[in-house]
Amino acid sequence: MKNERETKDGLSRRQMLAVAGMLSLAGQAARAAGARPKVTMFSKHLHFLQGEALAQGTKEIGFDALDLTVRKGGHVEPDRVAEDLPPLVGILRRNGVEVPMVTSGIVDAETPQAEAVLRTIAKLGIRYYRWGGFRYEASRPILEQLDALRARVAKLAALNAKYQVCAMYHTHSGLGQVGASIWDLYLLLKEFDPNVVSVNYDIGHATIEGGYGGWINSLRVTVSHLKGVAVKDFLWGKNQQGEWRPQWRPLGEGMVRFPEFFKMLSGVGFSGPLQVHYEYPLGGADTGKTTLTMGREQVYAAMRQDLVRLLGWMKEAGLA
Numbered sequence: 001m002k003n004e005r006e007t008k009d010g011l012s013r014r015q016m017l018a019v020a021g022m023l024s025l026a027g028q029a030a031r032a033a034g035a036r037p038k039v040t041m042f043s044k045h046l047h048f049l050q051g052e053a054l055a056q057g058t059k060e061i062g063f064d065a066l067d068l069t070v071r072k073g074g075h076v077e078p079d080r081v082a083e084d085l086p087p088l089v090g091i092l093r094r095n096g097v098e099v100p101m102v103t104s105g106i107v108d109a110e111t112p113q114a115e116a117v118l119r120t121i122a123k124l125g126i127r128y129y130r131w132g133g134f135r136y137e138a139s140r141p142i143l144e145q146l147d148a149l150r151a152r153v154a155k156l157a158a159l160n161a162k163y164q165v166c167a168m169y170h171t172h173s174g175l176g177q178v179g180a181s182i183w184d185l186y187l188l189l190k191e192f193d194p195n196v197v198s199v200n201y202d203i204g205h206a207t208i209e210g211g212y213g214g215w216i217n218s219l220r221v222t223v224s225h226l227k228g229v230a231v232k233d234f235l236w237g238k239n240q241q242g243e244w245r246p247q248w249r250p251l252g253e254g255m256v257r258f259p260e261f262f263k264m265l266s267g268v269g270f271s272g273p274l275q276v277h278y279e280y281p282l283g284g285a286d287t288g289k290t291t292l293t294m295g296r297e298q299v300y301a302a303m304r305q306d307l308v309r310l311l312g313w314m315k316e317a318g319l320a
Contacts, residue, residue, distance in 0.1 A: 035271035040065040044288040055095035065098040071105035078113035101128035109155040122163040131167035134178035160196040168200035168228040173208040182218035194225040204232035248279040262317035
């Protein structure tokens, strides 16, 4: 007979309390200061809207903040960032929509238009941008590759410091993805100032990589550099070839343990931009199409449902 009752994940109550205790000190200070995450919609899912319609659609769904795509095929093309981003941000702000961050195509300081993007967002008072895209070569040792990547991160960190902006590395799942296991990303970033290079933690992808308890450890190791969070949900399923693959689902219909996740975020006082992603089938909105194959109101209704569920969990955790 076990001495301690285990949780459904095989962790004892004592272990879970220890985790909570280690995460709580920063959270107490942040809550005392009134810090709360800014719930933000990823504008990839509104590529069928532009200008005033983008602002109005965002508000109609229920959001008051956008993570704006500033990348090839996005709401703003990188080579037009200086000309097109300021007026679009102006339209959004006049309609009561904040832009706390953008999603860029920046991989490192050598990415074309990288400095132009950073210069422009800095002028607009946008502090954060999503960054990433490092991949491993299967033929080379991982630690050797991380050493080489560190020099590229250092150059980007210096560029960010110049413009006083912060890059948030978005975590994905899958073979060859730097950051999928989180530990490698920690090793890559630990020596750098988290105010210039940080982590955008995707709980959907983190659960794919470590659904039993790995996501708990990966979140804990990320805390020192955690500036952004992305939310999505999934279930494992077989594709047409009979291969097991993650299949995206509406929030609350998959495997992600959102109540527990948000309690952990509350415990560390997370207050950065929290982006909602809609990657389950949604008439083309899921993949960033500019034309929908289903009614707009049907798309909006699904998006609202996810937002309502999300805000409920956040409220229970003291984050909203």
